[in-house]
Amino acid sequence: xxxVSQHPSWVICKSGTSVKIECRSLDFQATTMFWYRQFPKQxxxxxxTSNEGSKATYEQGVEKDKFLINHASLTLSTLxxxxxxxxxxxxxxxxxxxxxxxxxxxxxxxxRLTVT
Amino acid sequence: xxxxxxxxxxxxxPEGAIVSLNCTYSNSAFQYFMWYRxxxxxxPELLMYTYSSxxxxxxxxxxxxxxSSKYISLFIRDSQPSDSATYLCAMTxxxxxxxxxxxxxGTRLSIRP
Numbered sequence: 001x002x003x004v005s006q007h008p009s010w011v012i013c014k015s016g017t018s019v020k021i022e023c024r025s026l027d028f029q030a031t032t033m034f035w036y037r038q039f040p041k042q043x044x045x046x047x048x049t050s051n052e053g054s055k056a057t058y059e060q061g062v063e064k065d066k067f068l069i070n071h072a073s074l075t076l077s078t079l080x081x082x083x084x085x086x087x088x089x090x091x092x093x094x095x096x097x098x099x100x101x102x103x104x105x106x107x108x109x110x111x112r113l114t115v116t
Numbered sequence: 117x118x119x120x121x122x123x124x125x126x127x128x129x130p131e132g133a134i135v136s137l138n139c140t141y142s143n144s145a146f147q148y149f150m151w152y153r154x155x156x157x158x159x160p161e162l163l164m165y166t167y168s169s170x171x172x173x174x175x176x177x178x179x180x181x182x183x184s185s186k187y188i189s190l191f192i193r194d195s196q197p198s199d200s201a202t203y204l205c206a207m208t209x210x211x212x213x214x215x216x217x218x219x220x221x222g223t224r225l226s227i228r229p
Contacts, residue, residue, distance in 0.1 A: 004159075041124060043204065043221040044160070093159050102208045102215040103150050107159035 002028050004096050006108035014116055018082045021111045023094030029074035030096035034105065035067075038091040050077055084115040119143050122205055122220030130228050135192040139205035139220045142186065146207040146218075149181050151190045154202045154222065163203075164190070195227045 003026040013019045023033060032051050036044040048064075050056040050071035058064045068080040077096075081088055093110040122139045129135055137151075148167055152160035164179045166172045166188075172179045178191040188207075192199055205220040 006159075041222075041224075043120075043122075043219040046216060049216070091157070095159075097212075100212070101165075102148050102210050102212060102217065103162060103165035105162075105217065107152075107161065109159045110157065112157065 002096070002098075002104075002106040004030075004094065004106045004108040006092075006094055006111050008111060009109060010112040010114075012114045012116060013084055015085055016083055018080055019084060019113060020078055020080045021092055021094075021113075023077045023079070023096070023108050025075045025096040025098075025106070028096075028098050030077075030098055031074065032097045033071055033077040034095045034097070035069060035077075035079050036093045036095065038093060038110075040091075044093060047079075081113065084113075086115045089113055089115045117142060118221075119218050120205065120207060120220045123223055124221050126224040126226060128226040128228060129195060131195060131197060133195050133227075135190075135195050135199070135225060135227075137190040137192075137203050137205070137223050137225070139188050140186055141188070141207060141218075143207075143209070143218075144183075144186070145209035148208050148210070149179070149188050150206040150208075150217070151177075151179055152204040152206060152219075154204060156202075160204055197227045197229050200226045 007022045035047045048056045048058045056069035071077040095105045095107045097105045150165045151163045154160040169183045176193045180189040202222040204222045208215045
């Protein structure tokens with residue numbers, strides 16, 4: 001089956017620093033990757049959609065200068081949280097898709113970010 | 117009003133019981149309806165999907181969609197402790213995997229041995 005990995009699985013950083021999260025599709029080429037954010041006991045909220053080689057499309061209310069997304073290849077997308085604040089602490093999940101029906105979106109295991 | 121409403125639970129049932137999980141939605145454009153299972157600190161995994169109205173069965177799991185009522189359900193028969201997880205309903209109007217998926221808030225399910 002399709003496998004998506006994320007690295008790191010958890011990270012702690014200090015306020016004001018930046019942290020990068022990687023999302024990789026291991027056995028397929030992902031034309032589209034999605035980044036979600038999930039707070040405890042809440043749903044997944046889509047942050048942005050990225051297509052390989054083009055700029056990401058951000059959802060309303062998501063600061064594109066704060067959450068930098070790069071989809072440099074068909075197997076790798078990165079999310080960089082810049083000038084992190086404690087309120088950015090959350091569970092970040094990516095998913096990858098390769099143009100098939102909408103239910104064929106494969107999720108990574110998530111990255112837990114804690115900003116101190 | 118949220119586009120997708122789901123009772124967060126928690127829901128606790130004894131092993132072997134039939135579990136019923138439900139969601140309501142407001143956007144009549146939704147065409148694909150999915151159920152995901154999410155274990156603690158893990159990403160969601162797709163359990164079942166249904167296109168438009170109707171029922172779909174896969175082993176112990178049955179998904180139902182009633183578009184006229186904007187109501188979807190997931191039934192789990194002969195529930196097992198390993199079914200303990202958070203179940204997320206999700207839906208999308210789109211036809212490709214680049215379509216935005218809207219998730220419910222998830223129902224935490226616990227199966228007691």
